[in-house]
Amino acid sequence: MPDDLIPPGLHPLLAARWSPTTFDPEFEVGAAQAELLVEAARWAPSAGNSQPWAFIVARRGDETHRRLVRHLARSSGRWAPSASVLVANLAHRFVEGTDWEFSEFAQYDLGQAVAHMTFQAQALGLSVRQFRAFDQSGIANEFSVPSHWEVTSMSAIGRVPADAGSPPRPAPGPPRDRRPVVELLWAENRLTTDG
Amino acid sequence: MPDDLIPPGLHPLLAARWSPTTFDPEFEVGAAQAELLVEAARWAPSAGNSQPWAFIVARRGDETHRRLVRHLARSSGRWAPSASVLVANLAHRFVEGTDWEFSEFAQYDLGQAVAHMTFQAQALGLSVRQFRAFDQSGIANEFSVPSHWEVTSMSAIGRVPADAGSPPRPAPGPPRDRRPVVELLWAENRLTTDG
Numbered sequence: 001m002p003d004d005l006i007p008p009g010l011h012p013l014l015a016a017r018w019s020p021t022t023f024d025p026e027f028e029v030g031a032a033q034a035e036l037l038v039e040a041a042r043w044a045p046s047a048g049n050s051q052p053w054a055f056i057v058a059r060r061g062d063e064t065h066r067r068l069v070r071h072l073a074r075s076s077g078r079w080a081p082s083a084s085v086l087v088a089n090l091a092h093r094f095v096e097g098t099d100w101e102f103s104e105f106a107q108y109d110l111g112q113a114v115a116h117m118t119f120q121a122q123a124l125g126l127s128v129r130q131f132r133a134f135d136q137s138g139i140a141n142e143f144s145v146p147s148h149w150e151v152t153s154m155s156a157i158g159r160v161p162a163d164a165g166s167p168p169r170p171a172p173g174p175p176r177d178r179r180p181v182v183e184l185l186w187a188e189n190r191l192t193t194d195g
Numbered sequence: 196m197p198d199d200l201i202p203p204g205l206h207p208l209l210a211a212r213w214s215p216t217t218f219d220p221e222f223e224v225g226a227a228q229a230e231l232l233v234e235a236a237r238w239a240p241s242a243g244n245s246q247p248w249a250f251i252v253a254r255r256g257d258e259t260h261r262r263l264v265r266h267l268a269r270s271s272g273r274w275a276p277s278a279s280v281l282v283a284n285l286a287h288r289f290v291e292g293t294d295w296e297f298s299e300f301a302q303y304d305l306g307q308a309v310a311h312m313t314f315q316a317q318a319l320g321l322s323v324r325q326f327r328a329f330d331q332s333g334i335a336n337e338f339s340v341p342s343h344w345e346v347t348s349m350s351a352i353g354r355v356p357a358d359a360g361s362p363p364r365p366a367p368g369p370p371r372d373r374r375p376v377v378e379l380l381w382a383e384n385r386l387t388t389d390g
Contacts, residue, residue, distance in 0.1 A: 039205055153303070178237050
């Protein structure tokens with residue numbers, strides 16, 4: 001298997017996943033679908049079931065969306081507002097009023113929860129691009145996020161327009177390069193030497 | 196929708212997912228399936244495609260498995276060795292030889308990659324339990340993991356025996372409680388008020 005090919009056995013939702021920067025600016029995600037996205041994240045596993053996550057969920061056209069868009073960076077401001085949904089992904093970093101970590105897995109578990117949200121979005125025919133090009137403290141202030149929480153990332157979720165090409169390739173955007181498998185496996189532990 | 200029920204629209208692989216501590220001690224995962232698990236993680240998204248992850252993958256019966264099992268805590272040592280596969284999940288925390296973060300998303304992205312691996316495992320009829328009950332520096336020493344990498348978590352992956360009950364419930368183990376949706380959404384941003 002060449003290292004730049006997605007293997008045939010990969011689940012279709014994983015194999016077809018990519019991170020577009022072009023979204024259909026007319027397509028709307030309904031409230032029930034947006035709720036399902038949150039449910040997907042909500043049922044993700046976490047260390048000791050600590051659930052160190054929260055979300056600011058905005059649908060294009062609502063007031064929350066307008067307030068989030070104000071804090072996008074110039075780069076993300078060019079494409080993210082056209083997605084149907086914008087989500088700010090928050091991690092519970094500290095125990096309130098202290099500098100003690102709430103969980104050593106706060107970011108790890110938030111990443112998992114966002115991955116679960118992404119699978120659910122894919123299952124609904126939507127695509128997701130996560131990004132960091134926004135004003136973290138701007139959003140925290142705008143939404144009164146207390147300092148023991150962190151606005152870690154954002155997700156743009158929507159439908160890729162038909163004329164944007166069919167994912168995952170040929171696709172607009174950067175190529176889906178990945179390090180070869182052999183680099184991901186610790187040198188002494190290559191599957192092929194055991195298998 | 197009562198808050199303790201998994202909503203019907205959730206993707207079946209997410210709805211059926213749980214974290215067992217009982218695995219069929221005879222069932223074996225083949226090398227090709229183990230490779231698919233790594234591929235699932237490999238194709239996960241990451242900040243700037245930084246791919247801050249690596250994995251020590253062991254199948255029950257191989258030498259790597261024996262070496263990993265030595266470093267389990269007493270608690271995980273009671274159940275994790277019976278899983279078909281043990282994986283140590285490594286995060287690329289620092290730029291080699293410095294105390295600069297390799298990526299502010301190293302743990303977040305590792306969490307995502309492990310979620311992708313979990314999703315693929317579910318698609319193969321396997322279940323996954325992640326855990327932290329192991330000797331982090333013991334594994335790092337055993338496998339010569341350099342200090343700019345962190346052995347963040349482990350995953351036990353295998354088949355749940357038929358007599359362990361049918362996931363997700365009634366199921367052995369802790370109940371699948373989650374915080375109510377309204378707590379996950381920042382107070383000003385309840386989906387229902389927008390929708």
